[in-house]
Amino acid sequence: MRIEASFEGWQGSRLSRPPRSSSRAPRRLSGSTAASSASEADPRPPLIGRIGVCALDVKARSKPSQNILTRLQMKGDLEVIVFGDKVILDEAVENWPICDFLISFFSDGFPLEKAIAYAKLRKPFCVNDLSMQKVLWDRRLCLKILDQMGVPTPSRVEVNRDGGPVLQSSELAQHVYNLTGVKLEGPEDGVGGGAPKTRSVSLSEDGETLIVDGQTLRKPFVEKPVNGEDHNIHIYFPNDQQYGGGGRRLFRKVGNKSSEYDPDLVIPRSITESNASYLYEQFLRVDNAEDVKAYTVGPDFCHAETRKSPVVDGVVRRNTHGKELRYITNLTKEEASMAAKISNGFGQRICGFDMLRVGDRSFVIDVNGWSFVKDNNDYYDKCAKILREMFLNERRKRDRTFDQPEPPSPDLMSFKKGSANSHRSALRTILKSPSMTRLHGSQNTSKSHSVSPDLGSNLTSTPAEVARASVHQTREETPAPDSTNASSNNSAAVSISNEEEAPPPPASKHSWKLKGMVAVIRHADRTPKQKFKFTFHSQPFVDLLKGHQEEVVIKGEAALASVSRAVKISMEQGLEDMDKLRLLRTSLEKKGGWPGTKVQIKPMFRKRKPEEMREDSADPELGAITQVKHGRPLSPPYEATPDSDNLSRSSQNRSDSISGATFSRFSAVENDLILDKLQLVIKWGGEPTHAARYQSQDLGSNMRDDLKLMNKEALHDVRIFTSSERRVSTSAQIWACAFLDEKELPEDFIQVRKDLLDDSNAAKDVMDKVKKKLKLLLREGSAPSQFAWPKENFPEPSIVLATVVELMKFHRKVMRHNFRRLVRPESQPQSSTKTGDETYQPSKATYNPDVTNIQGRWCTGEEAELFKERWEKLFAEFCDTEKVDPSKLSELYDSMKFDALHNRQFLEWVFMPPDDFDANEQNNNAQPGNGDKSEEKAENSTFAHKLGLKKRALSLLESRQHFGSLEDTYDHYFKLQSGPSNRKKKSDERLSKLRELYKLAKVLFDYITPQEYGIKDSEKLEIGLLTSLPLLQEIVRDLEEVQASSDAKSFFYFTKESHIYTLLNCILEGGIQAKITRSAIPELDYLSQICFELYESKDSDTDTFSYSIRISISPGCHTFDPLDVQLDSRHAIGCAPRRSLTAHQDWKEVIETLKAKFDTVKLPKSFIAVNLSDKHAYKPEPTMY
Secondary structure, three states, X not given: OHHHHHHHHHHHHHHHOOOOEOOEOOOOOOOOOOOOHHHOOOOOOOOOEEEXXXXXXXXXXXXXXXXXXXXHOOOOOEEEEEOHXXXXXXXXXXXXXXXXXXXXXXXXXXXXXXXXXXXXXXXXXXOEOOHHHHHHHEHHHHHHHHHHHOOOOOOEEEEOOOOOOEOOOHHHHHHHHHHHOOOOOOOOOOOEOOOOOOXXXXXOOOOOEEEEOOEEEEOOEEEEEOEOOOOOEEEEOOOOOOOOOOEEEEEEEEOOEEEEEEOOOOOOHHHHOOOOOEEEEEOOOOHHHEEEEEEEEOOXXXXXXXXXXXXXXXEXXXXXXXXXXXXXXXXXXXXXXXXXXXXXXXXXXXXXXXXXXXXOEEEEEEEEEOOOOOOOHHHHHHHHHHHHHHHHHHHHHHHOOOXXXXXXXXXXXXXXXXXXXXXXXXXXXXXXXXXXXXXHOOOOOOOOOOOOHHHHHHXXXXXXXXXXXXXXXXXXXXXXXXXXXXXXOOOOOOOOXXXXXXXXOOOOOOOEEEEEEEEEEEOOOEOOEEEEEEEEOOHHHHHHHOXXXXXXXXXXXXXXXXXXXXXHHHHHHOOOOHHHHHHHHHHHHHHOOOOOOEEXXXXXXXXXXXXXXXXXXXXXXHHHHHHHHOOOOOOOHHHOOOOOOOOOOOHHHOOOHHHHOEOOHHHHXXXXXXXXXXXXXXXXXXXXXXXHHHHHHHHXXXXXXXXXXXXXXXXXXXXXXXXXXXXXXXXXXXXXXXXXXXXXXXXXXXXXXXXXXXXXOOXXXXXXXXXXXXXXXXXXXXXXXXXXXXXXXXXXXHHHHHHHHHHHHXXXXXXXXXXXXXXXXXXXXOOOOOOOOOOOOOOOOOEOOOHHHHOOOOOOOOOHHHHHHHHHHHHHHHHOOOOOOOHHXXXXXXXXXXXXXXXXXXXXXXXXXXXXXXXXHHHHHOOOOHHHHHHHHOOHHHHHHHHHHHHHHHHHHHOOOOOOOHHHHOOOOOOOEOOOHHHHHHOOHHHHHHHHHHHHHHXXXXXXXXXXHOOOHHHHHHHHHHHHHHHHHHHHHHHHHHHHOOOOEEXXXXXXXXXHHHHHHHHXXXXXXXXXXXXXXXXXXXXXXXXXXXXXXXXXXXXXXXXXXXXXXXXXXXXXXXXXXXXXXXXXXOOOOOEEOOOOEEHHHHHHHHHOOHHHOOOOOOOOOEEOHHHHHOOOOOOOO
């Protein structure tokens, strides 16, 4: 029924919407949102109020926040308004949205003073006291408050050199005193700063005791900076048998590390830093080496979890989704009382704090302020229910209507004390209230968020005041303010006040709201892509072009049979190299029936030789292709070489056309070039995995929840486009169903746009030149500064590559040794004597049943034989060549990452050297490869250079230098899924070389792959525009359509890696100012996204609109350590949330900046491969017009 309703929307939108292009038919589909037009029959419940979320996007739009806020607005009686970064950072508080209930909290970069000013101006009900959040910035003040409330804390001494804690104003000091009873030393107004300064700090002669003005504290003790935002905490251990001396440095989690041991950490910083202030607490040996993380939601509910203490070894335990492993624990009565005191005393209804359990006692060691539990639906349900009840109570209080209380709902009994009206009763009360229209106006005029001035003051309270009112049972009427309440009215926090106040200023003139988005998304997880490249010259392969002069593609088993026929004819007539023809024939026989297998044929042109200069044809385009048809010899047939194995030929055998060859038929016409040869590429793999389904569903649901918070109207007009490749269209289909909350979609809803999203060969010639430069960069010199390369103590690229080659040689021996243990003797494969590579002529081997004990379940169509074949191909490309092709690094990394996620057990077994394994003996038995022959033929200087690299690589391996965690070498702007570091420690030491191979392959991949799309900035922009200009132009048109429309809209484009990288280059090199450097952006992995968000603001005074664009980016489903990530049967890495690539910028500036580059390149008329599958699959028939 919902689908049918959406069809009407399609027809209406198609009639009213101006045409965009001949290839684009707009589509419209309504997802099931709270305001869906398809469900207008269900009356919307009366509005309780508007919840304003005033926090930076990275927090407000996080997954825990999404889970709670979507639950709050699920019934439609609460409206959520996310202020957004644009409003919070750029707008005056007078222009912030008006709300009834405010969720606001500090995080790095958040303007807390502006939020406090807003709360004073509009007086919403604040869930957390904003002014009291400043108290959390000084650990000494926090501890004083805890002491005052009788909450146990570890014994401590303080080193004060700054006069102690300081509050920003006398009003805040009074407010702190009213809530907690704490008054700071110093001036009479209580702002503090007058504590006696520490005179003497020293260590005892044995170095085991800290002495502060006569107070002593023996090691072990904990040293904390007084700044609550500084998490660099040190623990100092005594030099005894139990602890062993030294210390441990604690810090905010970075990947899998939260602390590290330092044997030289002996002298406290307060001794070496004469002007710094520190806290010193007695170190407590906790039960089970665990901390307790507690999360309050009001004073009567507290969720608690245990986690491994960071002081143990600094290693973070993680679950299968990459989250820190925690276990729910019940609080004792004493602990629950402590939680209530903290929630009330600090004025933070939603508040996290850390606790240690020692025997039968518990100690609070830190108060964190606003904190949500992660990945716990039960907590999300309870938190949303408590907040709803809280908002209802405040609404009842404001309306002064208290019906006879009904029994509280059973699901709230366990965590809500005192009597409260049921939700149904509350709605009856609200319906009776004459102030509903006064407060919110007509239901249909939802654009105005104004609130009557006389209501705001009564809609506010701090948690402590609510608790105090509850204790005295004064629910019927708010009492006249006593001296305590009267004094708190002047504070920066929001509190109850019945005094006459000046009317607040009028409603905000304008506020920003997300109007629409345009997102480009890479496909989800896939199998490894593999390919062989060949160069051919003979007529049977030219005939496969069917007269075309540009790249053609042939797919499907029936169509690929024509390629097999060309191979057969060439073999019979001896037209090409026989070894290469046999390899192509074998590949077609084995892979031709696989889904996704295809052959690409690319004609290559060269300059005419003097003897070929003649008036050949009136049509120069025909002349280029007819050179072969006229029987002119192009090059000797023995030159046909597969680029896949890179077997180097002597330079005199190479045609002069190689250095000047071009794939561009337009260059061929312009420069009077003739056809020289063909590049034939057979590709297979790259099919969607079972993990792709889960990844696409999760991302679709998350993006839906995000839009429901930011602007649910953007779900009403959604258009989705995809490339023609199966892995892309499959991801788009699964994502779309989750995003629109539909089980099925109309068949033509997702549109295929080959012209925008398929492979483009427009930049082929430029990219080929760049790849030649990359080969040189890999062979000598250090990494350019703009490249992604580990920051410190890392060898240069040529050494790393040489090390990878040596590791590949080692692992080939290990794999072959282990496979011989599996294969029955009578079925031992006979390896090829020609190449020494079993991949080229593999024979079917019979494996013992033991293989199922190694890995009982294979996914994505894998099996032991295919695993071996894939790796033998990789070994040949790295071990049997003189120079490694940089493009092969991506294939190595691709396979390692795939096997780490999908074939972990078999990968570790097959590459684990047995105890009796002797690498030297295996080396003696190994067959010499072509790489060895090439090396013998090399000139002395080249040989010496290679020998030097090999020695340095071997010395690197022999020294057992471990390169450390890759996470430690990159910036941490994005939150990526991590694996538990303790798994690395527990893993077999014999796999250390496999881990080093992965790390080095990953480093080289990050170094090479993004640079394939340009090394210099000018190359990045040129290749980016040649590849993604049609897509970028369409994005600009979409943004213009969203801006001009009266309705919200969303556009989504699903594509592949090349378009993601080149689109990013168009943005970064096109003149758009970015917030982060290129090196801070990790690999753009599966489901990576680049999102253009358009925000709109209406000025109510002038009735004009303003627009802003922010570009965000997500690296997708990426992890630095797939070998260590703990996975369930889904094998799915979670998707990293989007982060801002740019700040908010004027939309016209962004659009004009992008448009300014459109004319800097000239696209060929055709830049997509011609699909000849149908022509090759069937006999030619008369063309019908």
